[in-house]
Amino acid sequence: MGHQTETHGDWDATLVPDARGRTDRPLPHCPVEIALAAVSGRWTTLVLRELMHGPHSFTALRERLPALGAKVLSERLRELAGRGLVVREEQRGFPVRTRYRLTARGEALRPLLVELYRTGAALSVPPSVPPPVPPSVPPRA
Amino acid sequence: MGHQTETHGDWDATLVPDARGRTDRPLPHCPVEIALAAVSGRWTTLVLRELMHGPHSFTALRERLPALGAKVLSERLRELAGRGLVVREEQRGFPVRTRYRLTARGEALRPLLVELYRTGAALSVPPSVPPPVPPSVPPRA
DNA sequence: CGGAATCCTATCGGATACTG
DNA sequence: CAGTATCCGATAGGATTCCG
Numbered sequence: 001m002g003h004q005t006e007t008h009g010d011w012d013a014t015l016v017p018d019a020r021g022r023t024d025r026p027l028p029h030c031p032v033e034i035a036l037a038a039v040s041g042r043w044t045t046l047v048l049r050e051l052m053h054g055p056h057s058f059t060a061l062r063e064r065l066p067a068l069g070a071k072v073l074s075e076r077l078r079e080l081a082g083r084g085l086v087v088r089e090e091q092r093g094f095p096v097r098t099r100y101r102l103t104a105r106g107e108a109l110r111p112l113l114v115e116l117y118r119t120g121a122a123l124s125v126p127p128s129v130p131p132p133v134p135p136s137v138p139p140r141a
Numbered sequence: 142m143g144h145q146t147e148t149h150g151d152w153d154a155t156l157v158p159d160a161r162g163r164t165d166r167p168l169p170h171c172p173v174e175i176a177l178a179a180v181s182g183r184w185t186t187l188v189l190r191e192l193m194h195g196p197h198s199f200t201a202l203r204e205r206l207p208a209l210g211a212k213v214l215s216e217r218l219r220e221l222a223g224r225g226l227v228v229r230e231e232q233r234g235f236p237v238r239t240r241y242r243l244t245a246r247g248e249a250l251r252p253l254l255v256e257l258y259r260t261g262a263a264l265s266v267p268p269s270v271p272p273p274v275p276p277s278v279p280p281r282a
Numbered sequence: 283c284g285g286a287a288t289c290c291t292a293t294c295g296g297a298t299a300c301t302g
Numbered sequence: 303c304a305g306t307a308t309c310c311g312a313t314a315g316g317a318t319t320c321c322g
Contacts, residue, residue, distance in 0.1 A: 031261030
């Protein structure tokens, strides 16, 4: 065999390019976990999609996503802001206009969203032989 | 403006290529939701990573991921199998060898995992100005 | 308008124990 | 070896109400 620095030696370099992906448990510094954290949570990708079209106010977002409750939207925006993906901007004047804008970091999620869409679209064509439903009880003559 | 078939008209075609993405709530047939469902759940991406290296037995997977409990592994494998991403193969003989192998559909997740890694790595370099800690009270005079 | 505070339920995932 | 069965605490997220 080659070398014994790694746990099991052969890592696919395109899949796991560096040491941060060579973990044996879900650690928060693993790039995959970081990216998943950024887009996970119900409604998150929809909120991101709206913000990708440009800045929106809290209420505008609620109008675009009528089934999204104020509490959850508020949570999502705070998470996104906490990760530096979104900025909250208060436009001074009267009344106080608030808007949420995607940062450069937030824009960096676009290729991921595109890839998620692509992959999901590919998966949505059903497998030739669907989830092998085992013949539960073979009908006896 | 152009036409009034859509709710708000201007959709980014690279972000939302077709009607399945033009939803105002998280519907299970939206491609993004489908892809997210495939990779979501704790440990899921790690299990996929292992299976991307080739088929593994239940116990082999537990050895690679020692902190992953049998129950959760069992759940993950059943979910993945249910989505047609993994197949369970029983090698008859003694003892009964069981192994889990990625299907072609499962392999189709590889680009997504790569993109997740890429994006997460990009996000892990901290923003020039971190989460904008707002000047809580503007110093007067 | 732009939220925060509560309350409530469902599900998730970890620990432990047991089985063919 | 390859799981299942149970229990249990912690979130997640929806509904509702209230606030500056």
